[in-house]
Amino acid sequence: MTTASPARGTALPWSGLLALSTAAFTAVLTELLPAGLLPRMAPALGVSEARVGFLVTGYAVASFLAAIPVTAALRGLPRRPVLIGTLLGFACADAVVALSSSYAVTFGARLLAGVMGGTMWAMLAGYAARMVPAERRGRAIAVVLAGITLALSLGIPAGSALADAIGWRPAFGTLAGLALLVVVWIRRRVPAFPGELPGARVPLRRVAVLPGIPAVLSVTLFLLLGHQVMYTYVAPFTAHTGYGRTDVVLLVFGAATVVGIWATGALVDRWARSTLLGALTLIVTVMCVLALYAHSPAVLLTSVAVWGVAFGGAPTLIQTALVNASGPQHADVATSLQTTVYNAGIAGGSFTGGLALSGWGAGALPWTALPLVATALAVVVLGRHTFPTAPDAGPPTTPRSNTPLQDRPAIPPPPAPTPSASA
Structure with a gap:
């Protein structure tokens, strides 16, 4: 149907x-x-x-x-x-x-x-x-x-x-x-x-350099690097704080991500850039608080909840920015690039966190994650055209329907890409 x-x-x-x-x-x-x-x-x-x-x-x-x-x-x-x-x-x-x-x-x-x-x-x-x-x-x-x-x-x-x-x-x-x-x-x-029709297919290498795509992929990479440094080793960090209840920490984080994605769904279409800036700023702040004050259980759990809310919405915000930059007609190829970068961030963050844990101990994990997430924030701050306040309201791609061809309204061709400054 x-x-x-x-x-x-x-x-x-x-x-x-x-x-x-x-x-x-x-x-x-x-x-x-x-x-x-x-x-x-x-x-x-x-x-x-x-x-x-x-x-x-x-x-x-x-x-x-x-x-x-x-x-x-x-x-x-x-x-x-x-x-x-x-x-x-x-x-x-x-x-x-x-x-x-x-x-x-x-x-x-x-x-x-x-x-x-x-x-x-x-x-x-x-x-x-x-x-x-x-x-x-x-x-x-x-x-x-x-x-x-x-x-x-x-x-x-x-x-x-x-x-x-x-x-x-x-x-x-x-x-x-x-x-x-x-x-x-x-x-x-x-x-x-x-x-995609053969004549309309943009080569993958050209999709990768469309205005805005490199910046969105950079934000994806640095956010996942920083996130995984902490999330992969949340158990030893929780033990380091003296709280020791990793199950409670993970439960708080998981519940908070649900709140985050719900809140993002309500905000993303009107305030996408501001919401993404706010989410990344919250994660940067949380890393600072965890580095300095996580020995208090109340501070630890509150910080983890804020981290969960912010991170729960971040993938939607970044994915929306990617689709806006590529256009829905090239979104599959652009998202395949992001999938690869996303997995690279997970692997790289886990590896980096492991090096920090073995070299300096669990207390170094927030300090290791901080500059990585701050880099993602900086890319968004500088990329005003890459992360606009609202998507281009061009015509959506029309699905096939059961309406007879002669009864369907004419479908305008997709607009030609317009030059846009990238971050």
Whole structure:
């Protein structure tokens, strides 16, 4: 079932956006669920817990390597079949994990899932942007990316609890079934969009240097570097403060990210630049407070809550800036670049935090994260044209509909790109 072209001033296409959000939820669960099931999966697969942990690593590496080339190879195909294909790939991979007793087969299934993940993440934001008029683009992206936050804060604990109750194999089987249900949902409620026509495809290297894209990718990299320095080693830092309750700290952070993405959805379409500046400023401030005053439990938990609110909204704000810079027609390729940079930031931040922890101790972690996040803030401050106060309100891309061709209004060609100063 498809919908007609979105009209300005109409309500958001909630069913379609929630279908995309559930797809994101499914992808995150597929990626991270093994991390909470190491002791259960290791005996069944006949390997150590460390090797089961490599199932998460293999997924991430495959996603990192596949995002750009697979997205570039598929950019000419109709978008909905590609999205459905990635979900069917998740369903197959999760079903194999649920049934396999071979570590090698299971690892191969995880590599397949990683390729599907890299492809899906490159599509979701651009798909959401094409479903709504430009003035609602940020809110649509926020709805879709909320699936990530809900998966991290609620889905992973719920998946681990389900595995405790019925076993880890049925848990992966349930995840495969969820992917199939989302396929049906997307087929019925998400509009079909064409792929890029051969004459309209901008080479990947030209997309990468469109005005604003390098600055947005820089902000993505430095924010993730700084965030992961702290988040990866939150347990030793919590112990360093004397509080010791890592579970409470993570719970506070997870709940706060839900608040952050909700608040961002309400603000992003009217005050995108100011909200992003505020979020990054809050994270910089939190790193300073954690470095100086985290030995007080009240200060620690309050700071973590503020950090969660600020970081929960930051990906939506950055993703919206990326789509605004690339235009929805090039969003898949631009987002594939961001997916690669995002994963590089996660890996680099974890590595950098490990060096700081081993060299100077947990107390050095906030000081290590501070200049990295401050660099991201500086890029936004200097990039007034890269991070404007509102998106370009150009005409949204029109999905295919069941309306006869002769009855459809004429669709104006996309506007030619206009020169814009970058950061």
